[in-house]
Amino acid sequence: MLLPHDERIYAFLRRLGGIELLVLGNFSAADVVVDLPDASEWAGTELLIGKPPEPEPDGPPLVLRPWEGRVYRRGHDSGG
Secondary structure, three states: OOOOOOOOEEEEEEEEOOEEEEEEEEOOOOOEEOOOOOHHHHOOOEEEEOOOOOOOOOOOOOEEOOOOEEEEEEEOOOOO
16 A cells, blocks of 8 residues: 555555556545555556546656546566
8 A cells, every 4th residue: 555544545556577556546626646555666557447647747756536546557577
């Protein structure tokens, strides 16, 4: 669990080999800024599940809309 004390955001990582998945869910009826310590490291990674976010050049790095979920993927598979 990445944000265990946040009652609105459910966030965790899954890892296998060289692949990491970031799973995020907003379980509230309001927009929520997801304050991950390494959010900048996830910028530009592949969005596997969810609607692409609206571009916000001057806004917070990661905002989830009400009841929104996303899964991001980074890394590479070292298997052959």
